[in-house]
Amino acid sequence: MNNKIRLFTPGPVTMSTRTLAIGASQLPYNRTEQFSQITFEIIEDLKYIFGTQGDVVIFAASGTGAMEAVTFNFLDQSDKVLIVNGGTFGQRWVDLCTQHEIPFEQISLNPGQPISLEALDHRLSSQEYSALLINAHETSTGTIYNTKAIGELTRKYGVFFIVDAISTICADIFMMDEWHVDVSLLSSQKALALPPGLSFLALNKKAKLRLETKTCQSYYFDIKEFLANQQRGQMPFTPVIGHFIMLHERLREIKLRGGVNFVVSRHSKLAEYFRKGLKDLPFVLVPKRPSNALTAISCPKGIDAFDLVTRLADDFNCFVAPNGGDLKHRVFRVSHLGEQNETDIDFLINALEDILNKYQQTDKSNNNGNR
Amino acid sequence: MNNKIRLFTPGPVTMSTRTLAIGASQLPYNRTEQFSQITFEIIEDLKYIFGTQGDVVIFAASGTGAMEAVTFNFLDQSDKVLIVNGGTFGQRWVDLCTQHEIPFEQISLNPGQPISLEALDHRLSSQEYSALLINAHETSTGTIYNTKAIGELTRKYGVFFIVDAISTICADIFMMDEWHVDVSLLSSQKALALPPGLSFLALNKKAKLRLETKTCQSYYFDIKEFLANQQRGQMPFTPVIGHFIMLHERLREIKLRGGVNFVVSRHSKLAEYFRKGLKDLPFVLVPKRPSNALTAISCPKGIDAFDLVTRLADDFNCFVAPNGGDLKHRVFRVSHLGEQNETDIDFLINALEDILNKYQQTDKSNNNGNR
Numbered sequence: 001m002n003n004k005i006r007l008f009t010p011g012p013v014t015m016s017t018r019t020l021a022i023g024a025s026q027l028p029y030n031r032t033e034q035f036s037q038i039t040f041e042i043i044e045d046l047k048y049i050f051g052t053q054g055d056v057v058i059f060a061a062s063g064t065g066a067m068e069a070v071t072f073n074f075l076d077q078s079d080k081v082l083i084v085n086g087g088t089f090g091q092r093w094v095d096l097c098t099q100h101e102i103p104f105e106q107i108s109l110n111p112g113q114p115i116s117l118e119a120l121d122h123r124l125s126s127q128e129y130s131a132l133l134i135n136a137h138e139t140s141t142g143t144i145y146n147t148k149a150i151g152e153l154t155r156k157y158g159v160f161f162i163v164d165a166i167s168t169i170c171a172d173i174f175m176m177d178e179w180h181v182d183v184s185l186l187s188s189q190k191a192l193a194l195p196p197g198l199s200f201l202a203l204n205k206k207a208k209l210r211l212e213t214k215t216c217q218s219y220y221f222d223i224k225e226f227l228a229n230q231q232r233g234q235m236p237f238t239p240v241i242g243h244f245i246m247l248h249e250r251l252r253e254i255k256l257r258g259g260v261n262f263v264v265s266r267h268s269k270l271a272e273y274f275r276k277g278l279k280d281l282p283f284v285l286v287p288k289r290p291s292n293a294l295t296a297i298s299c300p301k302g303i304d305a306f307d308l309v310t311r312l313a314d315d316f317n318c319f320v321a322p323n324g325g326d327l328k329h330r331v332f333r334v335s336h337l338g339e340q341n342e343t344d345i346d347f348l349i350n351a352l353e354d355i356l357n358k359y360q361q362t363d364k365s366n367n368n369g370n371r
Numbered sequence: 372m373n374n375k376i377r378l379f380t381p382g383p384v385t386m387s388t389r390t391l392a393i394g395a396s397q398l399p400y401n402r403t404e405q406f407s408q409i410t411f412e413i414i415e416d417l418k419y420i421f422g423t424q425g426d427v428v429i430f431a432a433s434g435t436g437a438m439e440a441v442t443f444n445f446l447d448q449s450d451k452v453l454i455v456n457g458g459t460f461g462q463r464w465v466d467l468c469t470q471h472e473i474p475f476e477q478i479s480l481n482p483g484q485p486i487s488l489e490a491l492d493h494r495l496s497s498q499e500y501s502a503l504l505i506n507a508h509e510t511s512t513g514t515i516y517n518t519k520a521i522g523e524l525t526r527k528y529g530v531f532f533i534v535d536a537i538s539t540i541c542a543d544i545f546m547m548d549e550w551h552v553d554v555s556l557l558s559s560q561k562a563l564a565l566p567p568g569l570s571f572l573a574l575n576k577k578a579k580l581r582l583e584t585k586t587c588q589s590y591y592f593d594i595k596e597f598l599a600n601q602q603r604g605q606m607p608f609t610p611v612i613g614h615f616i617m618l619h620e621r622l623r624e625i626k627l628r629g630g631v632n633f634v635v636s637r638h639s640k641l642a643e644y645f646r647k648g649l650k651d652l653p654f655v656l657v658p659k660r661p662s663n664a665l666t667a668i669s670c671p672k673g674i675d676a677f678d679l680v681t682r683l684a685d686d687f688n689c690f691v692a693p694n695g696g697d698l699k700h701r702v703f704r705v706s707h708l709g710e711q712n713e714t715d716i717d718f719l720i721n722a723l724e725d726i727l728n729k730y731q732q733t734d735k736s737n738n739n740g741n742r
Contacts, residue, residue, distance in 0.1 A: 005397065012398035012612050023394030023613065026376065027383035027566060029690040060433045060568060061591065064608040068591045099590045189609065195398060197431060197568045197611040218589065219470045220432065220439045237435040238560065240568040240611070241383050242394065319400040 011189035013338025036233025045251035051175035054204035057226035063187040066199035069221040087140035112287035131160040137168035142296035143287035151180035171293035267292040270336040277349040316351040382560035384709025407604025416622035422546035425575035428597035434558040437570035440592040453500040458511035483658035502531040508539035513667035514658035522551035542664035638663040641707040648720040687722040
């Protein structure tokens with residue numbers, strides 16, 4: 001058993017030494033000018049990360065909190081929403097709209113299936129939808145949608161465009177303003193390689209106007225309150241102070257190290273390296289168009305994905321992500337997020353080979369036994 | 372300028388070396404049996420801390436999130452709620468009920484004024500209220516209410532009793548079940564001396580039944596979902612993993628070190644020590660019945676509380692909490708939470724004396740100048 005824990009999960013991810021050093025430090029008091037200054041800088045840098053000239057608010061909540069903030073602030077019963085549902089997180093939009101009685105229809109996709117732009121164009125051309133909700137990267141299947149092309153369509157038909165970009169920003173290119181995205185989301189524990197606990201919501205001018213026409217259904221997630229408090233670099237409620245300091249440092253690091261493009265290309269290289277290493281093994285990649293954040297892998301017949309995930313953890317201290325629901329025994333996911341390198345990936349590939357060999361041996365001896 | 376930062380704020384607070392060591396560690400993956408085991412143990416220990424045989428759920432949110440979870444899950448338009456409003460956090464209950472159109476009336480108290488049990492008895496005897504909402508410790512004024520006696524009244528009249536105990540649990544005695552509290556709340560960054568980012572909601576059997584009669588108005592704060600997932604030691608959404616590990620360790624430490632009573636008595640001693648040290652200075656304590664968590668101090672005429680708070684920070688690296696609203700220039704607050712000791716308190720008292728002396732000198736030279 002190798003003692004080093006290797007995280008290939010799409011959150012939590014392995015964090016940098018710098019981030020951990022901040023984790024070991026006492027917290028500053030947050031109601032000070034110094035902390036306001038940090039907050040101002042964080043918000044500026046987050047705008048850069050999202051690719052927007054708009055606003056960004058920071059919630060003390062997980063990504064689902066930010067998703068619900070969307071329904072609390074931007075949508076209501078007067079809307080009719082179209083949802084692209086290609087997995088667990090598309091389904092989450094469906095659940096949220098159901099919860100809040102927001103009228104919706106959905107385009108259901110099979111795992112890994114891309115969105116047909118023609119079909120979407122046709123659907124939106126009916127002019128019956130006020131908003132489109134997608135997950136730029138459907139984390140449950142590793143599928144990345146063509147957000148840019150979809151943004152052209154929502155723009156053409158004047159449809160409000162909301163994008164969960166939680167697990168794609170900094171892993172893949174994402175340009176909120178250029179792609180005509182009105183609202184988008186991000187979490188701390190994905191490609192930013194920070195601990196979970198923070199989520200971010202970016203909104204453009206159009207979204208800010210929409211905010212004014214709706215009554216927010218939550219006190220804790222009231223974006224107008226966040227925007228008002230951020231004028232003075234403060235949050236309406238106690239922020240996750242330690243995470244703010246880590247985020248501040250991490251965003252500065254990204255800028256110093258060559259910017260978003262550099263971080264994206266690093267994730268791209270890791271993803272490519274892993275997929276290349278996988279070529280000789282009997283696995284099939286689930287999506288046609290995978291994100292750099294993650295590789296979703298379908299197991300060959302006779303191999304139980306969930307069992308494989310368990311063996312990787314128990315025998316090799318390698319943590320990959322199991323799938324839920326129908327895919328539990330068929331698919332597992334390997335993330336390329338966080339502080340991992342080629343050596344870690346080699347280790348994982350070797351571990352996978354080792355487990356596959358053991359399956360074969362068991363298979364043979366089972367077959368022998370049956371004779 | 373003394374370089375050591377001393378936090379006397381009611382969150383964030385100075386954390387222990389053990390907690391910080393965990394902050395410096397990589398995170399474990401949370402969808403594992405080991406993490407479920409940690410979660411089970413945390414929940415058991417939190418029940419002990421609350422003093423309940425009921426259930427406890429854990430939100431990735433600040434205390435206000437847990438307060439709104441109360442209104443999302445337990446109250447609706449069919450209720451009529453009575454709120455004790457003795458400051459900022461009483462007002463927060465008012466704001467939340469306003470936000471969610473929950474009919475309410477309030478008992479408004481002056482800063483530091485105790486609740487009149489006779490008046491409350493009379494009010495509740497009208498039988499027109501379905502629930503009573505209080506803040507066991509109104510953190511904005513340092514006032515602790517007699518939750519036990521109030522619990523006798525709500526029990527007598529069959530009124531559902533909801534208590535924000537965020538800044539009192541582990542600082543003062545709090546016994547949820549014995550005091551007939553139906554729902555109560557706690558946050559990580561108060562007397563538990565952890566970083567902000569987690570909040571806890573405890574509910575008894577009666578509250579669990581009430582849950583069934585209401586439709587939760589939030590997906591993120593749906594207590595039924597939390598209870599269902601906790602059956603297997605998991606959260607419905609990504610938890611603040613690092614904080615869980617810190618909490619696990621901290622709760623174990625509390626038990627090992629002599630339990631809740633020991634922690635309460637430590638806070639009591641620190642509060643007493645500070646208040647004794649303050650005796651020769653021209654300050655007045657705000658509440659008649661102060662919590663061990665915090666001392667709210669009223670400044671003599673001619674001394675601006677906010678200016679004093681700023682000088683303590685700028686000249687002595689001592690962070691005490693300013694007040695908001697009407698009290699901003701009159702009152703400041705010194706918390707006794709976190710890893711502080713008598714030496715820290717001596718340092719603060721000396722700093723206060725020093726500042727008061729400087730005020731006097733300026734006063735004299737001003738007077739001279741005026742002649």
